[in-house]
Amino acid sequence: MYSSTTGGQGRLKLVNFETLENHISHETQGLSNKYLVVRRGKPFKVTLVFYGQMWNPKTEYLALQVLLGEMSARMLVRFSDKRSDPRSWSARIYPGDIGHRVVTIRVCAPALSSVAQYQLMVHIVGSHERSSYTAGPFVLLCNPWLKEDPVYMPLDAQRQEYVKSDYGVIYMGTDLNFSQQPWSFGQYEPGILEACLQLLQVSPQHLSNSHKDYVLRENPAYLSRIVCAMVNSSDDMGLLEGRWKGSYKDGVKPTEWSGSADILHRWMASKGNPVRYGQCWVFASVLCTVMRVLGVPSRVVTVFNAAHDGDGNLITEEFYSSTGERLGLSKDSVWNFHVWVECWMRRPDIGAKYDGWQVVDPTPQERSAGVYRCGPCPVVAIRRRCLNTPYDTAFVYASVDADIVRVIVRSGKVVGRKVDTEWVGRLIFTKSIGSDAPEELTDSYKRKKKDQTYRVGHSGLSDRIVSVSGNGGPVCRASRSFVPGPPEGVCQMSPNVMSGLPNEDGSGSDVTLSIDGEPTLGKGIDLTVTVTNPSNSTRVLREHLNAQLKEFNSSPEKSFWKSHQEVSIQPFQVLTRRHSIAPSEYEAFLAGDDIVTVAVVIKDLKTKERVLATQDFNLSSPKISIEVDGGDSIQVKKEHKAIVSFTNELNKTLSGAVLTVEGYGLLQGKQEARLTILHPNEKIEKKVAITASTSGTKLLTASFSHSGSSGAISRSYHKVSVTTR
Template sequence: MDFTQQTKHIWGTGNIQCQLKFVNFEAHENHNAHETEGLSKKHLVVRRGKPFKVTLMFSTQTWNPYRERLVLEVWLGTRSERIPVQFSEERCNPYSWSAKIYPGDLHPQSVMVHICSPVQSSVALYRLVLHTETRQSRRSYRLGEFVLLCNPWLKDDPVYIPLDAQRQEYIKSDYGVLYMGTHQNNSRPWSFGQYEPGVLEACLTLLEVSPQHFRDENKDYIRRADPVYLSRVICAMVNSEDDLGILTGRWHGSYKDGVNPTEWSGSADILHRWVSSNCSPVRYGQCWVFASVLCTVMRVLGIPSRVVTVFNAAHDGNGDLTIHEYYSTTGEKLNKSKDSVWNFHVWVECWMRRGDLGAEFDGWQVVDPTPQEKSAGIYWCGPCPVVAVRQHCFGAPYDTSFVYASVDADVVKVILQGQKEVGREMDTESVGQLICTKSIGSDAPENLTGTYKRKKAKQPAITSWGPMCGSTGATPICSSPGGMPPGLEVSLSIDGVPSVGESISMCVTVTNQSSSPRLLKEHLNAQLKEFNSNPEQSFWKSHKEVRIQPGEVLTLHHSIPPSEYESVLAGDDIVNVAVVINDVRTEERFLATQEFSMSSPQITIEIEGGDSIQMNEQHTAQVSFINTFTKTLDGAVLTVEGSGLLQGKHKARMVLLQPGEKIEKTVAIVATSAGTKLLMATFSHSNSTKVISRSFHKVSVTAA
């Protein structure tokens, strides 16, 4: 990467003996000093408030500082600031533009200038011009451009974060883990891709095509010094509802005219597509895609950011902080509410000081780019201080009450017989049951629930991620005529982690605490459920009549064989199971529910020579899938792709894949940039409309 270039003489007057011939932006040294190595091959990238070096090389005539003065001029849009170059031994002042030559930096035909921007400079692409002046004359040279980013390493910067481990994880790391579904088996890696060629330039383009920039370019440039403003603008620009944003959302129906959101594995591919299509929105995104792209842009611009998952996230459309759910008397969940509880929702936390609110609101801020509800007429949400959510400061901008409802709304579960309510229970614990992010330096989840909620809900240990995690819980809903306390306890549990191709085993436990025997009707129901909506039609039901004696604990085992669900379910799908126990004599009803994700058969990915490779060197990856099903699969397809490692998709096909038989694909990978890359492999077959299995493999790439 050569940042030494011949300067362009713009204009001049009079006779000046010395002429500027070359400028060296000292890219390698500056990028190392500013923690920006690898962000761009086209531009010098530096951080505000910290000096960077530029070497000026003159023609055969030696520059005479006593006869000719050097003046730098920094341009941002139509605004500029002149910076006289001074001889000094003092350090640069991070509160104003300065340019200094230190002793020893002046040579016969070159000079090194140390340039420093104010700590609250605007994030943007700047132009740099040099003027050489005497009393009688002036020459001007266009030196080039440089990109100025936020500086979380500098205490005076509003995005300063104190620990180096935090800066490494939340700024420099280009790899993350997304937690989805209902338990850890549904975690998946994500490549933020900030070191991929063109990603930084795409982030700058995003700012240049925002409505705020179109309305008033100068005002936008000035306000870009503030991370609160930056995060708000970028949040709106990640979705395309109001502007030339990056992604269009779709949650239902066909994705044939775009990409199914589950197929994305990194941000770079999305940003490249957006830029190459002249800022036309990329199809399609869902919450984890919106959040991951936002996290990439924020990290590129220097604002510490992390992707956060809220399990059982409430979408409170009417703002009453209460969600209603409805069930039939046979346990089928009904689509009767405008409110909803998503199995999970993903947003971003960004670290910054809140000068607009006061120091007590500094720290992590929720920024949610998924278009759900408008705020001030625009689809954006945040930055909302996490501490404001925990302290119930609903007046704190931005969107605190909406974020609070997402993590702490109450759920009213109602049993309906026709249009008549026959049972009701208030659930105050399941919403926001678990809030987590990737731990620093580890793929394990870090539990953030206590930072949002004063009173933690009862939850499983985060290291176990059992079937209860992210579920609606098994707290029974009951109705008892005449207000008498019910004499039954009912619970529902799932055995292990159900895997596609195996039977789904579950257990209903009924405890008779009364002194009378009971005749009961058990109604058990299973439905496929999208993570962000109510369940679909039931794919399996069971009804039976049982008797239970006083004090007896009755255990009812049930199993759903693969033949009952294989046309409906695939890997990562979410299943809602509910049981209603009806006392025939008293007409008491008890409801218990569980939700879980189906795990996938494994795809094996192996890199020849190990998972650490060098840039621009070819390596071989072997990808394989063994048919663990008991039946032959028609039209088997194994697909391999990886941004920054492979061009396009590589496929292996087999007309028939017998039980126990292997399908495999060998691909040659070449990394185009350093950092963490992901190979993704998927397996599908013609018997199913869904991807049966999806696997990821992390590859560490070092510079050659």
């Protein structure tokens, strides 16, 4: 309730924003206990209570005014139950909404109102007197429940998952052995709405021209582009600073975050200094939180084998030594996984055929119009290869569908080359509606290249059709900034050829590399190399195998295991070679969920030709058990017990064992259990008392480390549903 008189003898006693009823009606429960939060295009109730005499409709009129920066909208309060013009503000009194000294007014914002915090004023104007009252602030959000709103989403199950749900799952690892990390979006935690609004207020666009910024905030595409840039701190007072290698001691290691609320609270407390540190899934998850708070349906998406096309030619190069060691010689890279966000909206700026899911990527990789951001880019434009479509479609297209060229180098010379048209974007996942299981989106982004023609152009220009034959063909190469006009040029994609081992009859040899089973920390890593000799002569080959740790964003590390052997293969033989990397050979280098690249180079000793095969995989972590007494649904503000334990299933004794338990919104700080020695099959356990102050989905997180490991060798998460009763 708010009441403030700005002039004259006060006749208005108070203004009741009917917060509880409005929040239920507008699907904004829990977003704020400080402000009224409503959605545009839908009426909300405001009740006026007078001291005595109400206004006299015959001699006076009642008006409401909303203020946003320099903008103002004034509306006469009318007696009517008819629907208002959706393009303008309205204030109406329905039959039965007026009583003794009390009147309820239904206020409705246009369907294309700006997303922001407004001020509401009440004016009573007569022929000889005018009284004005400041009713107080309220927050206006996008409305996915309203057909006239560009973010309208037709199915309630979709709105519940992509707007109201405060829980998600991030898929990580490799396409062969991916893991799931739960994430708490935390939009119902105290202060999160205020942090999201503050993010808009300190954007460069708002600071340089607040009026223009407020006007443009009606457009969800504009909102997503602003928030995308503000989630990273590369150009502004943004939320997160990224770091992909080196020490994290002056911040939080990216793998230790499990929710957005802690990050947003830290940013607010620091008065705009960036929170350290983020990587792609952290940037994307925080962006998803902000967009859901603002009312834009959003989901987190993982692309396995995502290309970073540094030079814009839609081709990604990787370099290997003649013994199979990955070399960091290219500006391009292929990340084992990359995480971005899809936001749902109509795109009247480029045409209805581009409506729907839009890629918005806040990880600072390349600049778009001079700023580290990417999107919104229509998913349908990526699939149709409309590479000039705004924004940044060529860059996103390369992320999911670039060719990858693997080059073998020896003494500065290229001695082998292989083009792979299928590796990039092999699998694309998001969380399923109502389930932790992944929903595959690969077909939404990609079609078979050989079945394709490439469409180039955008709304307002005639599309160009460029024919394609086989697995290659020209495509338009566009800059990341959208500039209307014809394509900048074309680039010829390389044919799908592989430098094999030539035989006397001109035929080549096939080599494949595979990983047997699911590699788990503490157990041997079994490899299988298969070599085919389709010729009628015996071949003498040298086999080079190399294993090296790599960052998920493709940065190669030093090799930790190598094998070099000479083998003979008979005519028309399929030779299977089996290798195993023992735990003792990798434990000093690898931890749980680390990603490993194994490469094999086969050299024909007679012809000196080489052929390469590679495989990436990640080690599964030993499991941590988390059990909540009474089940996984707890009551708010009621203490519950949780038992967290780790059993040493490794075949060795671990010294300096530490089991750490955290839970934002459930626990204060970290709690630890320590053992000097943890023998094989021995258990370390920690009991904690958890209490939730707010409802929603919370996460208990646990990690295990020991003195012989460089970091946590295991990390587990447990979802807890908090209810009000």
